[in-house]
Amino acid sequence: MRASSTSFHFLESTSLSRGPVDISRSQLSIPRKLFFCRAKFGVSYKAIIINADSGIDGSFSSRVRVVPATLVAAEKEEAKAVLNLFLKKQGLSNAVAARTINKSDIFIDHLVSRLHSVHKSRYLVGRELTTLEIRDALIPYLESLREEHGSILVDLLENFPNPPGKEKPIGHVSPSHLTPESKKQRAVSRVSETGPAGQLPPHILYLIDLGMDLEQIKGITRKFPAFAYYSLERKIKPVVEFLLDLGIPKSDLPTVLTKRPQLCGISLSENLIPTMTFLENLGVDKRQWAKVIYRFPALLTYSRQKVEVTVDFLSEMGLSAESIGKILTRYPNIVSYNVDDKLRPTAEYFRSLGVxxxxxxxxxxxxxxxxxxANLKPVTEFFLERGYSIEDIGTMISRYGALYTFSLAENVIPKWEFFLTMDYPKQELVKFPQYFGYSLEARIKPRYALVKEAGVKLLLNQVLSLSYHNFDKALKTKMKKMHSYRASSDTNSCQDLQPGIE
Incomplete structure (x- = not known):
């Protein structure tokens, strides 16, 4: 029988335990190697890491770590996500960060090699790294590169392992011949390919049984290709069962996984459950986890440092621990906002309005x-142009914070124009800015029409905020008083007209 042939591809990587890369030389030192092996006749890709100082002899097997290629592919996607987050944190736009990553295939492979070096004991026992562990391993390393290379960091990433400004060796070929788009296509093909029996992969059938359709799964994979390589039994199924146990309805799981497929890459015992305990200690209501996760599943994938920065800001703004817990429960999305770029400037703006x-x-x-x-200043200017003072606007936003969340063109302006036809002074909106939160066609116009028809006057608050029953009751009470007053006035008028009795 003819032996199957095997082709090897060698990816050289720098030492990952010696700190930042030295780019003062034309080539970087490479004491470790990451080998990608592909065997014919259906044998899957493998990544084999070998110590460079080990001989290919009897001691070879004790120094070899074999990693499934599907895991390597998933780790590359995770490494890209970490690098993308890091670059945007340095001030790069989404487009520039994405372009840099597209040009940094060799550096991405280098990051994967770093993971295998730093966590070699984990791979030796066959344990996969979680998303948070990958992030914790790579962020400090990227920070050290930034501190050492500063403004030329992007050049370093794109030209790795050669120093910026120097030509690459003629014989150097990128180990990754796939473009980012073709990698997405490969991942999408993986989730939709059928086996010999004509069935989709087991993890795809499982997701379809949860209520997802194949197009949804493809959409997730296009955004996050690593999802295609997650193990059903070790990754997806345990997380799904855990979410169901928390009380998340099965019908909501497709939405949760679509919002944050990375959840399936997180270890339950080492990351997910400890993170939830950490958040509960900060005040998140553990009885509300199903709602919290449905609203913002990404909360469970953020590092503790990220959450603590947000909590510290909220505390600095004067919120009690109890209030912070309620905010994290009701609106966990706030953790996603950058404190220095978003939360603090917004707080300063509202503070300038006296809020x-x-x-x-x-x-x-x-x-x-x-x-x-785009949102706050236009609303402020709208009310200033209509004669309201800064103090008035500050009072309105303090009484009704959602005022600034409405569209000027679709909400505020049409309701303002109708308000001008109502018999109320402008200050009525300062007293009751919630007016802008009610439907113009379903609530404001019909209620006001009834008030006009009855010929009475009610406070704007009474017209809109009362339930239908209480509104009807208030309207009838006002009409009764009006009729009683008119009857009394008519009686007094008649008595005044009668001649005096001697």
Missing amino acids: DIAILLHRCPQTFGLSIE
């Missing part, structure tokens, strides 16, 4: 996710 920041955060934390230039 109590703690009250606004407690009542309407989602306001702090809005753009100052």
Whole structure:
């Protein structure tokens, strides 16, 4: 029988335990190697890491670590996600960060090699790294590169392992011949390919049974290709069962997984459960986990440091520990906002309007996710142009934080124009800015029409905030008083007209 042939590809990587890369030389030192092996006749890819100082002899087997290629592919996607987050944190736009990553295939492989070196004991026993462990291993390393190389960091990533500005050796060929788009296509093909029996892969059938359709799964894979390589029994199924046990309805799981497929890459015992305990200690209501996760599943994938930075900011703004817990429970998305780029500037803007920041955060934390230039300033200018003072606007936003979340064109302006036809002074909106939160066609116009028809006057608050029963009752009471007053006035008028009795 003819022996199967095997082709090897060698990816050289720098030492990953010696700190930052030295780019003062034309080539970087390479004491370790990561080998990608592909055998014919259906044998899957393997990544084999060998110590460079080990001989290919009898001691070879004790120094070899074999990693499934599907795991390597998933780790590369995780490494890209970490690098993308890091670059954007350095001030790069989404487009520039993505372009840099597309040009940094060799550096991405280097990051994967670093993971295998730092956590070699984990691979020796066959344990996969979680998303948070990958992040914790790579971020400090990227920070050290930034500190050492500063403004030329992007050049370093794109030209790795050659120093920026120097030509690559003629014989150097990138180990990754796949473009980012072709990698996505490969991942999408993986989730939709059928086996000999014509069936989809087991993990895809499992997801379909949960209520997802194949197009949804493909969409997730396009955004996060690593999802295609997650193990059903070791990754997806344990997380799904855990979420079901928390009380998340099966019908909601497709939404949760679509929002944050990375959840399936997190270890339950080492990351997910400890993170939840940590958040509960910060005040998250453990009885509300199903709602919290449905609203913002990404909360469970953030590092403790990220959460603590947000909590420290909320505390600095004057919120009590109890209030912070309620905010994290009701609006966990606030953790995703950068404190220095988003939360603090927004707080300063509202403070300039005389708003109590703690009250606004407690009542309407989602306001702090809005753009100052695109959302907040236009609303402020709208009311200033109509004669309201800064103090009036500050009072309105303090009483009704959601005011700034409404569209000017679709909500505020049409309701303002109708308000001008109502018999109320402008200050009525300062007293009751919640007016803008009611439906113009379903609530405001019909209720006001009834008031006009009855010929009475009610406070704007009474017209809109009362239930239908209480509104009807208030309207009838007002009409009764009006008729009683008119009857009394008519009687007095008649008595005044009668001649005096001697």
